Amino acid sequence: xxxxxxxxxxxxxxxxxxxxxxxxxxxxxxxxxxxxxxxxxxxxxxxxxxxxxxxxxxxxxxxxxxxxxxxxxxxxxxxxxxxxxxxxxxxxxxxxxxxxxxxxxxxxxxxxxxxxxxxxxxxxxxxxxxxxxxxxxxxxxxxxxxxxxxxxxxxxxxxxxxxxxxxxxxxxxxxxxxxxxxxxxxxxxxxxxxxxxxxxxxxxxxxxxxxxxxxxxxxxxxxxxxxxxxxxxxxxxxxxxxxxxxxxxxxxxxxxxxxxxxxxxxxxxxxxxxxxxxxxxxxxxxxxxxxxxxxxxxxxxxxxxxxxxxxxxxxxxxxxxxxxxxxxxxxxxxxxxxxxxxxxxxxxxxxxxxxxxxxxxxxxxxxxxxxxxxxxxxxxxxxxxxxxxxxxxxxxxxxxxxxxxxxxxx
Amino acid sequence: xxxxxxxxxxxxxxxxxxxxxxxxxxxxxxxxxxxxxxxxxxxxxxxxxxxxxxxxxxxxxxxxxxxxxxxxxxxxxxxxxxxxxxxxxxxxxxxxxxxxxxxxxxxxxxxxxxxxxxxxxxxxxxxxxxxxxxxxxxxxxxxxxxxxxxxxxxxxxxxxxxxxxxxxxxxxxxxxxxxxxxxxxxxxxxxxxxxxxxxxxxxxxxxxxxxxxxxxxxxxxxxxxxxxxxxxxxxxxxxxxxxxxxxxxxxxxxxxxxxxxxxxxxxxxxxxxxxxxxxxxxxxxxxxxxxxxxxxxxxxxxxxxxxxxxxxxxxxxxxxxxxxxxxxxxxxxxxxxxxxxxxxxxxxxxxxxxxxxxxxxxxxxxxxxxxxxxxxxxxxxxxxxxxxxxxxxxxxxxxxxxxxxxxxxx
Numbered sequence: 001x002x003x004x005x006x007x008x009x010x011x012x013x014x015x016x017x018x019x020x021x022x023x024x025x026x027x028x029x030x031x032x033x034x035x036x037x038x039x040x041x042x043x044x045x046x047x048x049x050x051x052x053x054x055x056x057x058x059x060x061x062x063x064x065x066x067x068x069x070x071x072x073x074x075x076x077x078x079x080x081x082x083x084x085x086x087x088x089x090x091x092x093x094x095x096x097x098x099x100x101x102x103x104x105x106x107x108x109x110x111x112x113x114x115x116x117x118x119x120x121x122x123x124x125x126x127x128x129x130x131x132x133x134x135x136x137x138x139x140x141x142x143x144x145x146x147x148x149x150x151x152x153x154x155x156x157x158x159x160x161x162x163x164x165x166x167x168x169x170x171x172x173x174x175x176x177x178x179x180x181x182x183x184x185x186x187x188x189x190x191x192x193x194x195x196x197x198x199x200x201x202x203x204x205x206x207x208x209x210x211x212x213x214x215x216x217x218x219x220x221x222x223x224x225x226x227x228x229x230x231x232x233x234x235x236x237x238x239x240x241x242x243x244x245x246x247x248x249x250x251x252x253x254x255x256x257x258x259x260x261x262x263x264x265x266x267x268x269x270x271x272x273x274x275x276x277x278x279x280x281x282x283x284x285x286x287x288x289x290x291x292x293x294x295x296x297x298x299x300x301x302x303x304x305x306x307x308x309x310x311x312x313x314x315x316x317x318x319x320x321x322x323x324x325x326x327x328x329x330x331x332x333x334x335x336x337x338x339x340x341x342x343x344x345x346x347x348x349x350x351x352x353x354x355x356x357x358x359x360x361x362x363x364x365x366x367x368x369x370x371x372x373x374x375x376x377x378x379x380x381x382x383x384x385x386x387x388x389x390x391x392x393x394x395x396x397x398x399x400x401x402x403x404x405x406x407x408x409x410x
Numbered sequence: 411x412x413x414x415x416x417x418x419x420x421x422x423x424x425x426x427x428x429x430x431x432x433x434x435x436x437x438x439x440x441x442x443x444x445x446x447x448x449x450x451x452x453x454x455x456x457x458x459x460x461x462x463x464x465x466x467x468x469x470x471x472x473x474x475x476x477x478x479x480x481x482x483x484x485x486x487x488x489x490x491x492x493x494x495x496x497x498x499x500x501x502x503x504x505x506x507x508x509x510x511x512x513x514x515x516x517x518x519x520x521x522x523x524x525x526x527x528x529x530x531x532x533x534x535x536x537x538x539x540x541x542x543x544x545x546x547x548x549x550x551x552x553x554x555x556x557x558x559x560x561x562x563x564x565x566x567x568x569x570x571x572x573x574x575x576x577x578x579x580x581x582x583x584x585x586x587x588x589x590x591x592x593x594x595x596x597x598x599x600x601x602x603x604x605x606x607x608x609x610x611x612x613x614x615x616x617x618x619x620x621x622x623x624x625x626x627x628x629x630x631x632x633x634x635x636x637x638x639x640x641x642x643x644x645x646x647x648x649x650x651x652x653x654x655x656x657x658x659x660x661x662x663x664x665x666x667x668x669x670x671x672x673x674x675x676x677x678x679x680x681x682x683x684x685x686x687x688x689x690x691x692x693x694x695x696x697x698x699x700x701x702x703x704x705x706x707x708x709x710x711x712x713x714x715x716x717x718x719x720x721x722x723x724x725x726x727x728x729x730x731x732x733x734x735x736x737x738x739x740x741x742x743x744x745x746x747x748x749x750x751x752x753x754x755x756x757x758x759x760x761x762x763x764x765x766x767x768x769x770x771x772x773x774x775x776x777x778x779x780x781x782x783x784x785x786x787x788x789x790x791x792x793x794x795x796x797x798x799x800x801x802x803x804x805x806x807x808x809x810x811x812x813x814x815x816x817x818x819x820x
Contacts, residue, residue: 057743059751089739091752091768124736125769229722231737232744312639312722312807313815320816326534327641329499333467334642341469342501358501359535397722398816399809405723406730406808 008279008287008375008395009162016165018146019180020203021045021243025144026155027136031129032084032122037155039133041140042079042199043109048243050076050117051211053219055236062087062094063118064237066102070114074208076241077111079199080118080133081156083184087120087128088234097130104134108141119197119237121184122158149201153182156197159404160185160280166272170204170265172258175248177204179262181269185228185277198223198238198273204262205244206251213254214266215240222270225302225392228281229401230310240266278393283400286318287393291380295388300337302390304381307335315397321372323348325359332381343384348372418689418697418785418805419572426575428556429590430613431455431653435554436565437546441539442494442532447565449543451550452489452609453519458653460486460527461621463629465646472497472504473528474647476512480524484618486651487521489609490528490543491566493594497530497538498644507540514544518551529607529647531594532568559611563592566607569814570595570690576682580614580675582668585658587614589672591679595638595687608633608648608683614672615654616661623664624676625650632680635712635802638691639811640720650676688803693810696728697803701790705798710747712800714791717745725807731782733758735769742791753794758782 021044026037052071054064080101087094102113109116120128153163164183169176183198206214215238223238244250251259279287290308295301308314311331317324325346332339342357349371352360371377377396431454436447462481464474490511497504512523519526530538563573574593579586593608616624625648633648654660661669689697700718705711718724721741727734735756742749752767759781762770781787787806 055743056746057740058746058749059739059743059754089736089751089754089764089767089769091766093768124739125764231721231723231740234740234743311641312811313641316812316815318816319812322816326499329469329534330467330641330644333465333469333644336466336468339468341499344469344499354499354535356501357499358503359499397812399812401722402726402729402807402809402812405726406732 004161006161006280006284008284010276010279014165014167016147016149016167016180017178019178019201019243020245021048022201022241023144023146024148024152025140026148026151027140029082029132029136031082031132037151038083039136039140040081040152040155041105041144042152043141043144044077044241045243045245048076048241049074049206049208049211050239050241051208051215052237052239053215055233057232057234059089059234061120061235062090062098063120064235066098066118067237067239070117073114075115076117077115078105078109078117079239079241080105080116081197082120083156083158084122085120085126085128086122086124086235088124090125090127093127097128100130101133104137108137117239121156121197121235124234149180149182156182156184158184162280164273164276164280166269168265168268170261172204172248172251172262175246177202177246177248177262179265179269181273183273183277185280196223196233196236196277200240200269202242203244203246204242205246205248206242210251210254211240211242214259214263218263218267218270221391222267222274226274226278227306227309227392227394228278275393278395281395282404283398284395285398286375286377286396288318288377288379288395289391289393291391292383293380293389294383294385296338296386297388298390301388303337304332304335305390305392307331308379308381309392309394312397315394318377319396319398321369323353323368323372325353328379328381329354338385339383340385345382345384347380349378414571416571416690416694418694420686420689424575424577426557426559426577426590427588429588429611429653430655431458432611432651433554433556434558434562435550436558436561437550439492439542439546441492441542447561448493449546449550450491450562450565451515451554452562453551453554454487454651455653455655458486458651459484459616459618459621460649460651461618461625462647462649463625465643467642467644469499469644471530471645472500472508473530474645476508476528477647477649480527483524485525486527487525488515488519488527489649489651490515490526491607492530493566493568494532495530495536495538496532496534496645498534500535500537503537507538510540511543514547518547527649531566531607531645534644559590559592566592566594568594572690574683574686574690576679578675578678580671582614582658582661582672585656587612587656587658587672589675589679591683593683593687595690606633606643606646606687610650610679612652613654613656614652615656615658616652620661620664621650621652624669624673628677628680632677632684636684636688637716637719637802637804638688685803688805691805692814693808694805695808696785696787696806698728698787698789698805699801699803701801702793703790703799704793704795706748706796707798708800711798713747714742714745715800715802717741718789718791719802719804722807725804728787729806729808731779733763733778733782735763738789738791739764748795749793750795755792755794757790759788
């Protein structure tokens with residue numbers, strides 16, 4: 001398995017400021033990996049609100065079920081994340097592992113187990129030995145400090161090739177608030193599956209229902225608009241914690257106009273992290289941005305964009321630096337959404353390659369080939385039917401993807 | 411690109427008998443390939459009935475549109491198929507190429523253009539030079555002979571690694587009738603896309619509406635239950651021609667009990683050909699049979715089976731000979747169909763690997779590993795919810811798939 005950093009990794013890693021009311025600590029509990037951290041503890045001040053969105057899988061992991069159940073109170077005092085074991089498809093022992101972890105974290109931190117949030121990523125079907133946390137929990141609580149976001153991002157990696165962090169600031173009234181985010185992407189460990197985890201922290205004072213609405217709204221065009229291979233994990237978890245320590249007057253409703261800047265900043269953090277997930281897709285050598293416009297509705301545009309983004313034939317063509325617009329036509333056709341072949345136009349980069357249901361009369365093979373050699377590929381489809389528009393991110397499908405996911409036993 | 415025959419190719423190729431009322435000829439028109447046949451002409455006796463099913467793509471090829479329009483009469487006198495160019499996404503010139511081809515075939519055969527059926531497979535977006543047929547059509551008509559089915563199957567290949575033929579007999583009343591079929595599978599040619607073509611010929615006398623009902627019924631669990639990569643071609647075409655020359659009293663309705671044996675025989679031909687398509691999937695090294703049972707409905711079982719069959723993570727795991735049932739759970743979960751994690755059971759070969767939402771207590775890694783080394787993998791999922799059942803065929807996802815579809819420019 002390759003351990004080199006993705007060529008698509010961001011060139012610049014931002015300095016991550018502290019967030020008032022958030023303290024972080026990491027430890028090596030030896031869940032699966034040797035010589036690296038694999039547990040993250042985040043402690044939150046009193047009155048921290050929380051929102052979350054999770055995998056739509058019908059077979060979610062035990063921590064996903066734990067979080068869903070405890071999200072109802074809207075309050076959070078701690079987050080415990082481990083890498084190396086997903087605690088998924090582990091039956092009754094999985095639920096017990098969650099309960100045990102929450103109990104020891106609550107005891108060490110002096111809070112209630114119901115206020116502890118949990119996430120796990122790694123091997124599936126293997127019972128999670130939660131006792132391993134017992135040995136490190138008190139030390140984690142004692143050592144928790146502000147501003148350790150890069151270390152936190154590293155502790156939740158599986159086969160991610162780089163840690164993913166993002167930060168933004170916004171004003172609510174006259175108070176400056178900060179939003180920090182970390183994420184892990186689609187990495188694999190035998191016999192693992194892709195799991196996407198992301199945690200966002202802010203010092204803004206925002207009610208939990210408002211936070212939930214903001215998160216749901218912003219995820220649609222960020223994390224939910226990214227696909228690596230169309231395979232949905234049992235463990236996808238995105239949690240947003242707001243400590244309220246920045247001192248703004250608490251915002252009750254997502255529709256409050258005071259949140260205008262905050263919404264933008266939150267969106268930028270989610271967009272940044274989700275793009276980093278695409279940039280670190282398994283075996284990825286090209287980041288692919290797909291824009292569909294002129295669809296009947298935005299939803300229809302999303303389905304067509306996803307049909308293109310998940311097509312193995314489109315993705316292998318891009319890996320081969322081939323502007324194979326015929327396969328894009330195929331993917332549009334199979335999406336099952338309204339489309340009129342004779343109105344279809346397709347661009348690679350800024351170059352129109354197909355127009356009115358046939359190859360563009362001005363098609364210039366050399367110019368398009370040069371475009372396809374770039375590490376970032378922009379693909380646009382215009383349907384000419386309506387005003388529906390969408391944008392999704394994906395990566396190419398390379399032999400390395402097959403190697404990462406198929407070769408590890410050999 | 412590999413030209414060696416798929417290791418999954420059938421060991422035995424049946425002798426294909428003649429079908430009374432069907433004459434075949436092939437020629438090399440030089441559409442794209444050198445040194446091989448690329449045009450097939452089939453001539454049918456008067457009163458031949460026809461049925462067809464086509465791609466569900468919203469962007470179908472010009473020949474698909476031609477066939478759909480001319481299927482209404484229920485009559486056929488000839489079929490012209492070419493490989494090397496799919497005549498898809500070719501706009502107005504594509505429609506004109508169809509018209510021209512039908513006209514010259516009709517003139518040479520002394521029949522009406524409306525009774526000519528057409529299919530094309532190969533490169534997309536490239537105008538089809540139908541004039542190339544002009545030079546070979548009279549020779550094809552003059553040379554058409556019964557019983558050339560293997561040659562016909564070879565002429566329609568693109569990057570198939572072996573020709574696909576199947577045959578069966580049945581009795582209608584006291585008359586023995588024969589059904590022959592040929593197919594081409596998911597092969598690729600730069601910048602091509604997978605196209606599935608299949609043509610079935612019988613000497614039975616069956617009305618066109620009855621034929622259409624039989625075909626529709628039989629395709630659901632044969633060709634429509636096969637997937638290579640989840641990508642649907644613009645050109646998929648399956649046509650069934652019945653010459654009536656066997657001499658049985660013509661059957662008007664598909665529900666006629668006299669068709670009992672014929673239905674079985676037709677199904678066996680379609681099942682045989684569609685399995686051959688899966689065996690010749692690009693880069694395939696393993697044939698994968700997926701059975702889902704205990705679903706709420708058969709349709710739900712189909713969706714879950716297809717989610718497993720199209721999952722890149724399941725397919726790469728099988729390529730890596732890894733009984734990665736965690737990824738099967740993932741695929742069940744993402745299908746969006748009713749599923750209860752804690753009732754799920756999964757088998758590889760005859761070995762149960764997961765049971766009641768967790769790893770099977772009797773899991774034997776060595777036994778399962780031995781099962782995964784076989785060229786044919788049987789994967790069963792029991793949902794424990796109802797009586798819905800389905801079966802689909804697919805193949806593994808190998809580096810060769812990526813090479814075939816991504817490397818050809820290099």
